[in-house]
Amino acid sequence: MIRRLATDLLLAGPAALAVVLFIFLPVAVVFVLAFTDYLVGAPTADWVGLENFEELFGSRLGRNALINTLIYSAVVIPSSVILGLLVALGLHGITKRMPRVSAVLRTVYFLPVAATLVAMAVAWQMLMHPSLGLLNHWIAALGLTPQQWLTDRGLVLYSLAAIGIWQGVGYNMVLFLAGLSAIQPTLYDAATIDGAEHGWSRFWCVTWPMLGPTTLFVVIVTAANAFRVFETVATMTDGGPAFASDTIVYALYREGFVYFKAGYASAITVVFFAALLLLTALQIALVERKVHYR
Amino acid sequence: MRPGTILSFGLVSLGAAMVLLPFVWMVSVSLKPHNEIFTPEVTLLPQQPTLANYWQALTETDIPLYLLNGVIVTGGILLLQLAITVPCAYALAHRRFPGRALLFGAVIAALLVPFHVTAIPIFLAFSQVGLLNTYAALILPFIATAFGLFLLRQAFAQIPAQLIDAARVDGMSEMGIAWRVAFPLGLPTVIAFSIFSVTAHWNDLFWPLVATTSPELATPPRGILFFRDEESGDDIGPLMAGATLITAPLIIGFLLAQRRFTQGLAGAGLKR
Helix, strand or coil: CCCHHHHHEEEEEEHHHHHHHHHHHHHHHHHHHHCCCCCCCCCCEEECCHHHHHHHHHCCCHHHHHHHHHHHHHHHHHHHHHHHHHHHHHHHHCCCCHHHHHHHEEEEEEHHHHHHHHHHHHHHHHHHHCCCCCHHHHHHHCCCCHHHHHCCCHHHCCCCCCHHHHHHHHHHHHHHHHEEECHHHHHHHHHHHCCCCCHHHHHHHHHHHHHHHHHHHHHHHHHHHHHHEEEEEHHHHHHCCCCCCHHHHHHHHHHHCCCCCCCHHHHHHHHHHHHHHHHHHHHHHHCCCCCCCC | CCHHHHHHHHHHHHHHHHHHHHHHHHHHHHHHCCCHHCCCCCCCCCCCCCCHHHHHHCCCCHHHHHHHHHHHHHHHHHHHHHHHHHHHHHHHHHHCCCCHHHHHHHHHHHCCCHHHHHHHHHHHHHHHHCCCCCEEEEEEECCCCHHHHHHHHHHHHHHHHHHHHHHCCCCCHHHHHHHHHHHHHHHHHHHHHHHHHHHHHCCCCCCHHCCCCCCCCCCHHHHHHHHHCCCCCCHHHHHHHHHHHHHHHHHHHHHCCHHHHHHHHHHHHHCC
16 A cells, blocks of 8 residues: 555656646745735735736736737737638648648648747848838838838737737648548538538538637637737837837736836736636637537 | 639638748848848849858857757756656556546646746746756746646556556556556657647747846747847848747758647647
8 A cells, every 4th residue: 555655656746746836836826926015036025915906907007018918819819710710721622632732831831830939030020120121122112101010109019910920820720620621521412402502601501610619719729829929029029119019928027027026027927817717718618508519 | 623722722822922921031031141131122032142141150159059058958848847747647547546636637727827827936936046047947847747747648548458457467567667658659649749848948938038147048049039139230141040040940840740740739729
């Protein structure tokens, strides 16, 4: 009996200890810190109740980071989900006639998922360079006005969103392709018998309802990734100009690790975590309900 | 060919060209001589391609050091992750012990915790024990992997119990079964998880930015930012060569093992 327990401890103990030490304990600590004014390196801290949360939701800067994250997400989520679906439908449609071409295109779309985002952000920065960049050069060649993609306060968030979409489409495409290949061909035969002969009606009667679970999963994963946007902000704009591209995770980084306001940054962390948990709860609630046609 | 197929092909190809643009531009600028970069006559492709920027990035900058750090950190994380995850996942799948359900529940719950949430307390603890600015600081926080435990537990659970029992009858130790029976049989999942882990940590910027300030410890993404911020905007060619060099290992790996990479990275949606 003792030997059995010792074996179990030897097998499962280290990983269990690591999970407690590096995941559960820090989560508990962050929830406590969020209600204090602790500064990194300070000898003591005071309990401040909800003050940190009031600052996040009440101050111009705090609200700005939250709203920017929501705007970024509102652009990236629908765009990269719809584009991912369209690319998957397009590739699925040509796979039979041009299997090689389809495979190559799928590879191309997936490249941004495997690539190092920071390196690619450096490349995007050069692409969007006001004078040396290809983007403004082409825009000028078309007779349009060149833009300050990363220094125009009204534009910068959308420039970053474009990169978010660029990165997310391939991932969503792979999931939609898997969903499409799981649809039974007999369903389309049945739809034909019922009079749904053309692309549109077949899509609405069969493809779209059968893709329900996939679509839900794709939307949730895309949303979680959008809430988390950090690398492009830290690489390309540092949240600027004038906080125009400040987002929640970047604000967490800045307040916690640049200004060393551990208490306030913990409150930001708690709000960020709550948003992701809410998303997961929504996912579970919807899965329970009506997205499955089985 | 039907017009619909041709239209699909045209649109999907156009999209693919847009997806490729930053890659093409990065490689193209990295191959351009200085005078072709700093000119109002911007061209997509280099007129007189040269490898000079790569030579400069590899001999006059710390890019090789950043690449080496990337190998040390991602390799260290993966080895330690597997060292503690494989036996634990085996125990969760094939042994009954007190607290097993609790542990598995904890693993599922931990899947919901993104790394950013744990960053502040881990940073404070590491600063207390003087661990910041070390390789250990870059590696240790990631050895606890709920995602790895979950994936491997599910894979090992597929192994028939009779096979495990047969190994026990043959006198194999439990640790031996974990490594010499479960591990090889679960290898496809181990590989998928390894690809996920290496990609995630090679590409990570957040934690290296938080846990280290020394350029000697910079991982590739942290390092390329050091490089960019040091030069005054004059070294764009070598910068693009550096960006190409640090993203090349993963891209080459992906092109060589597409199916495994896609599997490994697509599963990431299960965790937050």
